[in-house]
Amino acid sequence: MVIDADLVARIATSTGLSPSEAERVVEDVLAWYREPVEDYVRRRHASLRTYGRRNEEIYALIAAELRDRLVAAPRLTERQVRRVVYG
Secondary structure (H helix, E strand, O other): OOOOHHHHHHHHHHHOOOHHHHHHHHHHHHHHHHOOHHHHHHHHHHHHHHOOOOHHHHHHHHHHHHHHOOOOOOOOOHHHHHHHHHO
């Protein structure tokens, strides 16, 4: 993966990080937003269940989160979110 050198330089300058640290931060952020939708849905579902949320609430919350993600994910209905979780 090629990292935008201007972006790395900007992050290094604005944060005081070294160029190698800034590059690692950029890579981490890009990896976060490249996570496949199915992986995101499963990870969030498991996390929310851990904290006692009910499935009906979780499906609506995840569908809303996907609409608001910085990098657009496909729009999923609550039913589609449920199908990703349970197959």
